[in-house]
Amino acid sequence: xxxxLRKKTLNELAGLIAEDYSSGYITDLGKLAAAEEAEVYIxxxxxxxxxxxxxxxxxxxxxxxxxxxxxxPDRPRGRxxxxxxxxxxxxxEHRIPLMKGDVAPHGSLHDFKHNDIVEEExxxxxxxxxxxxxxxxxxxRPKKFSFDTIIGIAKEFQTSILATILRFVEIGSHDICVxxxxxxxxxxxxxxxxFPKWTYRFKPGNPLPSNTVAGEYFTKRNAKYTGVEDVxxxxxxxxxxxxxxxxxxxxxxxxxYGFVISLIWFD
Ligand SMILES: [Zn+2]
Numbered sequence: 001x002x003x004x005l006r007k008k009t010l011n012e013l014a015g016l017i018a019e020d021y022s023s024g025y026i027t028d029l030g031k032l033a034a035a036e037e038a039e040v041y042i043x044x045x046x047x048x049x050x051x052x053x054x055x056x057x058x059x060x061x062x063x064x065x066x067x068x069x070x071x072x073p074d075r076p077r078g079r080x081x082x083x084x085x086x087x088x089x090x091x092x093e094h095r096i097p098l099m100k101g102d103v104a105p106h107g108s109l110h111d112f113k114h115n116d117i118v119e120e121e122x123x124x125x126x127x128x129x130x131x132x133x134x135x136x137x138x139x140x141r142p143k144k145f146s147f148d149t150i151i152g153i154a155k156e157f158q159t160s161i162l163a164t165i166l167r168f169v170e171i172g173s174h175d176i177c178v179x180x181x182x183x184x185x186x187x188x189x190x191x192x193x194x195f196p197k198w199t200y201r202f203k204p205g206n207p208l209p210s211n212t213v214a215g216e217y218f219t220k221r222n223a224k225y226t227g228v229e230d231v232x233x234x235x236x237x238x239x240x241x242x243x244x245x246x247x248x249x250x251x252x253x254x255x256x257y258g259f260v261i262s263l264i265w266f267d
Contacts, residue, residue: 001120002120006121007124010091014087014125015134018128018135019132021035025157029129036061036086036090037060038061040062040065045068051081051084055099076154076163080127083125083130084122085122087122087129090125091121091122130157131167133171136153136157136171145265162180162261169192174265175192177191177192177236178262178264179202179264181218183258185208186204186205189203196233198233199237209235209236212235213229213231217251217253224251224253226253232247236249245266247265248266251263
């Protein structure tokens with residue numbers, strides 16, 4: 001797991017680089033790759049990777065982006081893979097072993113949660129490069145928080161909904177809890193530091209609590225609610241105290257990937 005200190009280092013490094021390569025809210029990854037003298041190839045490869053960084057005998061770096069898995073460099077998914085490979089190139093501890101031949105070039109795959117620290121670092125750096133903290137805090141957002149806040153930020157940075165939520169959990173303007181599920185099974189969860197640290201009523205790998213908006217979507221007919229719903233904290237958590245404001249849940253249904261994201265917050 002990434003330590004807070006390591007995160008701080010990576011966040012600062014990515015922020016400094018982004019300052020030089022941002023136009024508006026967008027970090028120009030192509031320009032950054034060119035400055036790093038890395039050759040970029042956008043092509044249809046097999047299903048085994050999203051992005052790949054290779055260092056060859058001519059001492060040059062090559063970044064491959066796999067459009068077969070949707071990694072077009074002008075799309076959120078492709079931008080994330082591109083930034084992830086740039087992370088391996090920019091972070092000393094990743095680049096140097098690759099140049100020395102101590103590690104073989106490896107393809108990177110998008111996943112909810114990487115167990116490999118090097119992959120975790122590259123993902124984290126990618127999110128900081130695409131959504132630099134300074135710009136993230138500056139971005140205009142609606143007064144009242146909802147899923148639209150996240151969607152608006154994702155549009156500005158051209159990042160995926162999930163990557164944007166993860167960044168928001170860390171440095172967003174509202175404390176949130178996020179639960180990603182698939183076929184009624186919880187895949188993954190996270191919450192902001194300021195969100196109540198109540199015990200969860202669910203865990204990854206197990207079914208969703210049934211009386212939640214996401215849980216009802218999977219278990220009841222015609223229960224695909226997209227609006228902001230009021231929910232009882234008791235449905236998701238074992239509340240340690242009585243909340244003074246209303247808890248909400250709003251779901252985002254990713255039809256292409258088949259997962260549901262529950263966003264949970266208080267007024
Ligand atoms: Zn990687």
